[in-house]
Amino acid sequence: xxxxxxxxxxxxxxxxxxxxxxxxxxxxxxxxxxxxxxxxxxxxxxxxxxxxxxxxxxxxxxxxxxxxxxxxxxxxxxxxxxxxxxxxxxxxxxxxxxxxxxxxxxxxxxxxxxxxxxxxxxxxxxxxxxxxxxxxxxxxxxxxxxxxxxxxxxxxxxxxxxxxxxxxxxxxxxxxxxxxxxxxxxxxxxxxxxxxxxxxxxxxxxxxxxxxxxxxxxxxxxxx
Numbered sequence: 001x002x003x004x005x006x007x008x009x010x011x012x013x014x015x016x017x018x019x020x021x022x023x024x025x026x027x028x029x030x031x032x033x034x035x036x037x038x039x040x041x042x043x044x045x046x047x048x049x050x051x052x053x054x055x056x057x058x059x060x061x062x063x064x065x066x067x068x069x070x071x072x073x074x075x076x077x078x079x080x081x082x083x084x085x086x087x088x089x090x091x092x093x094x095x096x097x098x099x100x101x102x103x104x105x106x107x108x109x110x111x112x113x114x115x116x117x118x119x120x121x122x123x124x125x126x127x128x129x130x131x132x133x134x135x136x137x138x139x140x141x142x143x144x145x146x147x148x149x150x151x152x153x154x155x156x157x158x159x160x161x162x163x164x165x166x167x168x169x170x171x172x173x174x175x176x177x178x179x180x181x182x183x184x185x186x187x188x189x190x191x192x193x194x195x196x197x198x199x200x201x202x203x204x205x206x207x208x209x210x211x212x213x214x215x216x217x218x219x220x221x222x223x224x
Contacts, residue, residue, distance in 0.1 A: 013052030013083050014041055014154065019162045031168070036155060046152065047079035050178055051140060053151025055083035058138050067091045068128055068137045074103040076142035081110040092137075094128040096120050143178025152182020153189060160190045171198045174208045 017037045025033035038046040055067060067084050068091070077093050084091035093112045095104065097119055107114050117127040132139050141148065159167065170187075174180050180199055187195055201209055204224035211218050 012049075012154070013056070013086060014046075014049045014151075016158055017041065019159065034163070034167070036159065038155075043075065043078045043082045045075040045079070046155065046179060047075045047142070048082060049154050050148035050151035050182060051076060051079040051142070052083040054140055054145060054147040055080065055087060057147050058140075059087055059089060066136050066138075068094070068131055068139050074100075074106065077103070077107055077112070078110065080140050081107055081112040085111045092131065094124045094131070096124040143176030143181075148178050149181040149185050152179055153186030155179075156183055156186025156190055156192070160192075166192050166195055169196045169198055171200065174199045174201050175205075177208060180208075 017040055019034050019036055022033050022035050025035075041048050059067070067080065067089055077095065081091055081093065091112050092115060093107050094115050094117055095107075097116055099116065104114050104116070115127070118124045128139055131137055156170075159170075170183060172179055172183060180197065183197060187193060187197075199208065201207075205220070207218065207220050210220060
């Protein structure tokens with residue numbers, strides 16, 4: 001598949017974000033700590049990198065293909081809706097009933113058709129899978145796809161271009177693991193194979209930590 005970066009003009013959907021030193025964090029850590037300011041992305045988070053890249057790749061050469069999105073939070077859905085609007089294609093977003101009204105309203109304002117289904121992500125996921133049996137629909141997973149990871153790895157390429165030297169470590173958060181996979185991919189591409197990653201999870205939703213400790217994929221009994 002041809003490597004297409006972004007919208008009709010060929011530019012990516014995301015912007016190059018600044019890298020700023022945090023004086024407070026640097027003082028606390030005893031070394032310079034820089035922050036990659038992904039909050040200035042058009043959709044407010046790094047998600048537009050991977051999901052935007054995915055949307056354009058799957059839509060390349062197949063104009064006006066309906067896109068279907070499922071997600072657990074607002075950032076991924078907003079990124080998918082933004083990309084679909086830029087591509088001029090329809091998008092359906094399936095969300096569980098636990099999704100806040102503000103998020104649903106923002107998605108609708110951006111042009112998405114929003115379907116609320118099920119109490120939790122798994123039920124919304126099943127509904128989305130059912131909808132994809134209709135011709136032309138494509139699921140955009142919020143984190144579990146190589147194209148999403150490839151889009152996210154642009155973060156590391158920007159770090160290479162903006163820092164005077166490679167970082168001593170990269171600290172990032174882990175939800176589904178898409179950002180982590182993207183950063184690993186980026187480190188491999190720029191040759192920073194000796195840069196460690198410190199992955200941080202929310203206590204009570206620490207599925208990655210549990211999987212690492214178990215040495216296999218695990219399912220948490222609950223998200224607390």
